[in-house]
Amino acid sequence: MRILSEAYFPELPNYYRGKVRENYDLPDGRRIIISTDRLSAFDRILACIPYKGQVLTQTARYWFDATKDICPNHVLDYPDPNVVVGQRLDILPVEIVVRGYLAGTTGTSILTLYKKGQRTMYGITLPDGMRDNQELPEPIITPTSKAFDGGHDEPLTATEIVENGLLTKPQWETLSQYALRLFARGQELASKRGLILVDTKYEFGIDKSGAIILADEIHTPDSSRYWITDSYHESFQKGERPRSFDKDFVRSWVAERCDPYRDDIPEIPTKLIEETSAVYIKAFEAITGLRFEPDNREATPLERVRRNLTPFFSGR
Template structure:
C-alpha cells in the first residue's frame, strides 16, 4: 500500500467557506451545495494520528454503494461524485440527534447498551431489555439508542424518544420520520450484508433538513467507520465460546500507540509504515467484502490532492 500516496489534506483556496473537520474538508457553495472531501486522516485520541492511504476513497465509495441501494427508503444528500474521495451534496441543517440502531448487545463506549447492561441496567433509552442476555447476543429485535451532544456540554448523552421530543430536540413528526427511516435503513443494511457473509451489528445515521424542511439522510451510511460488521460464518462458534466476534480489525495503529504512550498527554512515537499499510489493506478488504465489487485503485504514485483539485476545477 506504500505505493499509494495518502491524502493528508485537500485545502483548495479557490473554493469558498472552508471548514476543516476531523477527517473531511468541507466547502459550502453559494447555491446551497456542499463539497465534502474525505481525506485519509485517522482520528483518535482527540487528534489526527496518521494518514491511511486509500481510507478516504474506501469510505466515500462504501457510502456511495449504500446510498444508491437505499434511495427508495429515504432521500439522501448526494448530488454527484466528481472524484473517488468527493461527494457533492445538498447543504442541510443537521438535526441534533444521532440515530444509533443496534441489533446486538455490543459496544465499548459509556453509552453502549453492553456497557450499561453489564452495569446492571435494564431500562435504557426508554426501552427495557430482557434478563439473561450475553455479550454480543442478538437482541429480540433491533432497537433505537439515540444520542445527542445538546444536553451535556458536547458529550454523547443517551436519550429516550420522550426526552427528545419533550426537550425540543425534534418535533414528534420529525422523531416519527427519522426513527422509521433508521429502522428501515438498518433492515436493508442487515439483509444485503448477510448476502455478503456479514452481520451488520449496529450503525449510526445522521439526518438533516433541507431548505424545504424535508428530512434527508446525511453524512455517510454503513461504512466500516460508522458501523460494526461481523463475519457471519464464524459468529455462532465464537459466540458459543464466549469469544469476540470476528470483524474488520482496523485498530492496528490505535493499539500500537496505546501500548507505547499515553496519547492524550504525550507525543506520539513515529508510527511504522507496516502498520499503516496493514490498516490500509483492511479498509480495502472491507470495501470489497461489503460491496462485492473490486476496489478501483488510483494510479500508483498519484498525488490525490492534485487529482481532486483537477476534478473540482469546475466549482471554482
C-alpha cells in the same frame, strides 16, 4: 505511499476542516465534502491511511444507491473518488445509532450499560440473562445528543427528544422509521455477503422545505460494526468477540505505548499503516462485492482532486 492528508483549496469558499473530512459550502446551497486519509482517534489525528478516504466515499456511495428508495439522501454528484457533492442541510441535533446486538465498548453502548446492571435504557427495557454479543429480540434505536460545549454524548429517550424540543413528534416518527428501514436493508444485503451488520450510526438533516434527508455517510467501516457471519455462532458460544474487520491496529499500537490523550504520539511503523490500509480495502470489497480500484491518476491524490474540482472554482 499515496495519501490525501489534507485538501485545502483557496479557490473554494466557506472552508471547514473536520477530523477526517474537508468541507466547502457553495453559494448555491451545495456542499463539497472531501474524505481525506486521516485516521482520527483519542481526539487527535494519529496517521494517514492510504486509500481510506476513497474507501469511505465509495462504500457510502454503494449504500446511498442501495437505499435511495427508502429515504432521500444528500448526494448530488461524485466528481472524484474521494468527493461527494451534496445538498447543504441543517443537521438535526440527535445522533441516531441502531443496534441489532448487545455489543459495544463506549460509555453509551448498551453492553456497557447492561453490564452495569441497567435493564432500561434509551426508553427500552431489555430482558435479564443476556450475554455479550447476543442478538437483540429486535433492532433498537439508541439516540444521543452531543453537548454543545464539546462534552460527551448523552443517552436520550424518544419522549425526552420531543419534550426537550430537539425534534418534533412527526420528525422523530419519520426519522426513526427511516433508521429502522435503513438498518433492515443493511442487514439484508450484508447477510448476502456473509456479514452481520451489528450496529451503525446515521446522521440526518433537513432541507429548506423541512424534509428529512440522510447525510454524511452510511454503513461504512467507520460508522458501522460488521461481524463475519461464519465466526459468529462459535465465538458467541465461547464467549469471544466475533471476527470483524479489525482496523484498529494503529489505535491499539499507540495506546500500548503512551497516554494518547497527553503524550506525543510515537512514530508509527510504515508496515502497520500498510496493514490498516489493506483492511479498509478488504472491508470495501467484502461489504459491497465490488473490486477496489485505486485511482492513481495524477502525481498525487491532491492533484487529482484539484483537477476534478476545478469546475467548481468559479462557484464562489
